[in-house]
Amino acid sequence: MRAWRHSGSRWPAVAADAGLVAVAAADLWFNHLPVEAWWDHVVLAVGVLALMLRRRHPLAVFAATLPMPLLMGQSAASLIALFTVACATRNRWLLTGCALVYALFSITTWWGDGSLRFDSSWLVWGAYALAPAGAAVFLGQLVQTKRELSRRLEEISEVxxxxxxxxxxxxxAQERAHLAREMHDVVSHQVSLIAVRAGALQVSTREPIAQDAADTIQTLAARTLDELRHMVGVLRAGGGGEVGLAPQPTLAGLGELVRGAGVEAELHTGPLPDLSPPVQRAIYRTVQEALTNARKHAPGAAVRVRVAEEDGAVLAEVMNTPPTRAVVPLPSAKHGLIGLEQRAELLRGTFEAAPTADGGWRVALRVPSN
Known part of the structure; x- marks a missing residue:
C-alpha cells in the first residue's frame, strides 16, 4: 500500500477521496436531522460530493460544506474539509476563523421556517463543537509538517x-594522479632503459640470434612506451576532459602481433564471419596474453595460434610446447587470465587455460559468432 501510495499515480488519491466521500455519506445517512424542504437534501448532497475537489480547492470545498452543520449539527464532511484546509495552509488566523465558524454553525440549528434558534446551553455545546474542529486543524497541521520534513529529508539525502x-x-582523481606519477617515474623509466640497452646490444653484437632478440626487445619496449604514455595521459585527465583513445585492436593486427611476439609462433586462421568489435578485441587480447605467458613461462617453446569458426562459434586457440630452456621465475598474479575469463563471460562464451599432456600449455577462447 505504501509503495502504491508513493508510486506517482493518481489512483491512490482518487481512492482516498472516494473513501472520504463514503464516510461523509454514511455520516449524513445515519445522523442528519429530519428536513422537509427538497433543497436541504440538495445542499447536503452537494456538501458530500464537493469533497472530491478538496485537494484542488480546499477553502471553497469547506465553504460548500458549511451549510451541513446548520442542518445536521456535527458534520464529518465539514471536518474533512477543515482538515484539508489545515493541510494546505499555515495561516493561523484563517484556520482559527474556519474552526470558529464551523463550531458556531454546528451548535446553531436551521429549521425550515427560516428562523435561527440557539440552544439554551450553547456555550457548553460550543466547547464540544470546538474540540473536533481543533482536532481537525491540528491533525492537518501535523500532516503538513510531516510532508515538509519528508521533503527536507529527501533534500538532505540528495545533498x-x-x-x-x-x-x-x-x-x-588523487589515486589516478598517483598512478600516473608512478607509471611515468618508475615504469616508463625502466622500459626506456630496456629499450636503450637493447639498442646498444643490437649494435655491439655480431651474432644474428642476439641481434634478432635485441631487435624484438627494442620493438616491444618502444611499443610499450607508447601505450604507457597514452595510459598516463588518460589517468592524468581523470575523466575531466576528452582524451583521444588509442585505436582498438582488431583481428587485422593478429599477424603483426604474432610476428613481434619474440617467440617461434605460427598463425593459422580459417574463414571467419563478420565479428563485432568486442569479439575481435577479446580474441586479440586472448592471443596477446597467451603469447606473453609463453614467452615468460616457456622459453624456447614453439607456439601455434589458430583462429577459426567451429559449430557456430569462433575458437581462438593458443598452444605451446614444453620449454626448451630454463624458466626464469617472474612475478605473476594471474590477473591476465582472470580478465580473459571475464571477457568471455561478458560475451556469453567460455575460456579455458590448462596444461597439455606433453607438458605444454593450451589457452582457448570460444565465443558465439553472432
Missing part, C-alpha cells in the same frame, strides 16, 4: 549523496 559522490571523485 549528502552528491557530497559523497564528489568526495569519491576527489579520491579517485
Amino acid at each position: 549528502r549523496e552528491h557530497e559523497q559522490a564528489l568526495a569519491a571523485q576527489k579520491v579517485l
Whole structure:
C-alpha cells in the first residue's frame, strides 16, 4: 500500500477521496436531522460530493460544506474539509476563523421556517463543537509538517549523496594522479632503459640470434612506451576532459602481433564471419596474453595460434610446447587470465587455460559468432 501510495499515480488519491466521500455519506445517512424542504437534501448532497475537489480547492470545498452543520449539527464532511484546509495552509488566523465558524454553525440549528434558534446551553455545546474542529486543524497541521520534513529529508539525502559522490571523485582523481606519477617515474623509466640497452646490444653484437632478440626487445619496449604514455595521459585527465583513445585492436593486427611476439609462433586462421568489435578485441587480447605467458613461462617453446569458426562459434586457440630452456621465475598474479575469463563471460562464451599432456600449455577462447 505504501509503495502504491508513493508510486506517482493518481489512483491512490482518487481512492482516498472516494473513501472520504463514503464516510461523509454514511455520516449524513445515519445522523442528519429530519428536513422537509427538497433543497436541504440538495445542499447536503452537494456538501458530500464537493469533497472530491478538496485537494484542488480546499477553502471553497469547506465553504460548500458549511451549510451541513446548520442542518445536521456535527458534520464529518465539514471536518474533512477543515482538515484539508489545515493541510494546505499555515495561516493561523484563517484556520482559527474556519474552526470558529464551523463550531458556531454546528451548535446553531436551521429549521425550515427560516428562523435561527440557539440552544439554551450553547456555550457548553460550543466547547464540544470546538474540540473536533481543533482536532481537525491540528491533525492537518501535523500532516503538513510531516510532508515538509519528508521533503527536507529527501533534500538532505540528495545533498549528502552528491557530497559523497564528489568526495569519491576527489579520491579517485588523487589515486589516478598517483598512478600516473608512478607509471611515468618508475615504469616508463625502466622500459626506456630496456629499450636503450637493447639498442646498444643490437649494435655491439655480431651474432644474428642476439641481434634478432635485441631487435624484438627494442620493438616491444618502444611499443610499450607508447601505450604507457597514452595510459598516463588518460589517468592524468581523470575523466575531466576528452582524451583521444588509442585505436582498438582488431583481428587485422593478429599477424603483426604474432610476428613481434619474440617467440617461434605460427598463425593459422580459417574463414571467419563478420565479428563485432568486442569479439575481435577479446580474441586479440586472448592471443596477446597467451603469447606473453609463453614467452615468460616457456622459453624456447614453439607456439601455434589458430583462429577459426567451429559449430557456430569462433575458437581462438593458443598452444605451446614444453620449454626448451630454463624458466626464469617472474612475478605473476594471474590477473591476465582472470580478465580473459571475464571477457568471455561478458560475451556469453567460455575460456579455458590448462596444461597439455606433453607438458605444454593450451589457452582457448570460444565465443558465439553472432
